[in-house]
Amino acid sequence: GEAKELPKIHRLDESVVNRIAAGEVIQRPVSAVKELVENSLDASSTSISVVVKDGGLKLIQVSDDGHGIRHEDLPILCERHTTSKLSKYEDLQSIKSMGFRGEALASMTYVGHVTVTTITKGQLHGYRVSYRDGMMEHEPKACAAVKGTQIMVENLFYNMIARRKTLQNSADDYTKIVDLLSRFAIHYIDVSFSCRKHGAARADVHSVATSSRLDAIRSVYGLSVARNLIKIEASDNDPSSSVFEMDGFISNSNYVVKKTTMVLFINDRLVECTALKRALEIVYSATLPKASKPFIYMSIILPPEHVDVNVHPTKREVSLLNQEVIIEKIQSVVESMLRNSNESRTFQEQT
Numbered sequence: 001g002e003a004k005e006l007p008k009i010h011r012l013d014e015s016v017v018n019r020i021a022a023g024e025v026i027q028r029p030v031s032a033v034k035e036l037v038e039n040s041l042d043a044s045s046t047s048i049s050v051v052v053k054d055g056g057l058k059l060i061q062v063s064d065d066g067h068g069i070r071h072e073d074l075p076i077l078c079e080r081h082t083t084s085k086l087s088k089y090e091d092l093q094s095i096k097s098m099g100f101r102g103e104a105l106a107s108m109t110y111v112g113h114v115t116v117t118t119i120t121k122g123q124l125h126g127y128r129v130s131y132r133d134g135m136m137e138h139e140p141k142a143c144a145a146v147k148g149t150q151i152m153v154e155n156l157f158y159n160m161i162a163r164r165k166t167l168q169n170s171a172d173d174y175t176k177i178v179d180l181l182s183r184f185a186i187h188y189i190d191v192s193f194s195c196r197k198h199g200a201a202r203a204d205v206h207s208v209a210t211s212s213r214l215d216a217i218r219s220v221y222g223l224s225v226a227r228n229l230i231k232i233e234a235s236d237n238d239p240s241s242s243v244f245e246m247d248g249f250i251s252n253s254n255y256v257v258k259k260t261t262m263v264l265f266i267n268d269r270l271v272e273c274t275a276l277k278r279a280l281e282i283v284y285s286a287t288l289p290k291a292s293k294p295f296i297y298m299s300i301i302l303p304p305e306h307v308d309v310n311v312h313p314t315k316r317e318v319s320l321l322n323q324e325v326i327i328e329k330i331q332s333v334v335e336s337m338l339r340n341s342n343e344s345r346t347f348q349e350q351t
């Protein structure tokens, strides 16, 4: 009869639910690298190195010298929603760490094979353990370790045929991974970063801890960028309109390229803000005679309660309170700095 054709609602298996959710958090190899590096930064590391094989599909390995993971936490480390960073919802308002949801490591175990090696302070040896689908595959094994944590993700998307195929056909994620590490390296200048392909002698990103942002930019993005930068600063402290502090470096009129590089950190999180990027591109095309796109490094500090960090599964786009006012203020600072530098250059050329 008719009732037979009616769709029947049933509950999905937990493993199906978890794999679907994982595919959203870890969209591509570079998303896994971002989560792992953020964990290393959250663990107060001073040195972070990344090794990648086959664009991250065969292997992603992130090693740090951070505080490590306690032996007794290893059994639940890769379960969904296990974290050392957040306890109650209200903490989200003031959270300083980049992670908070306890979903990244779990997600990786649902779409790849994860092996963790870690040692905490004062221990004589470390532990190594592998995970699948949120669970330890065996008891942690004692092993030699120096300091910190190494996390290895192998065969990413081995169980998501379509995803794997698309990624294999598309341009390699390695370029994106190098780009990501470059961004982290010029913000976290007291941390040294390296990124290399598995088996390669040379690192493609190699930064050493420094106290100068400009030195960091020079070593990561090269001399041609670094010698054409203007330092910028802006701030506002009017609770009725906007409260923020911004500092950064922007390219001057001698710097001519076709594509914008915008490295943006808000409250020390690497994020995207399309509206701000567009606004600044407009300033550049209106102010500079040559139609150049800018290089911009910008760090914005806002009261934590003005940022909603939880709007996107990958935490990429954030939404800000008073976004329009902030963008307008930054836009006008950039415009006047750019105008000044352009005029002094024109002046130099005439004399």
Ligand code: ADP
Pocket (backbone or CB within 6 Å): 035, 039, 040, 043, 064, 066, 067, 068, 069, 077, 082, 083, 084, 085, 098, 099, 100, 101, 102, 103, 104, 105, 106, 149
């Ligand atoms: P979140 O970062 O949101 O807490 P993750 O799944 O990324 O969730 O990590 C889970 C937990 O594992 C973290 O809260 C942290 O305690 C621990 N952890 C992960 N990576 C590291 C690391 N590199 N060093 C020390 N602890 C780590």
Ligand code: MG
Pocket (backbone or CB within 6 Å): 035, 038, 039, 098, 099, 100, 104, 105
């Ligand atoms: Mg995390």
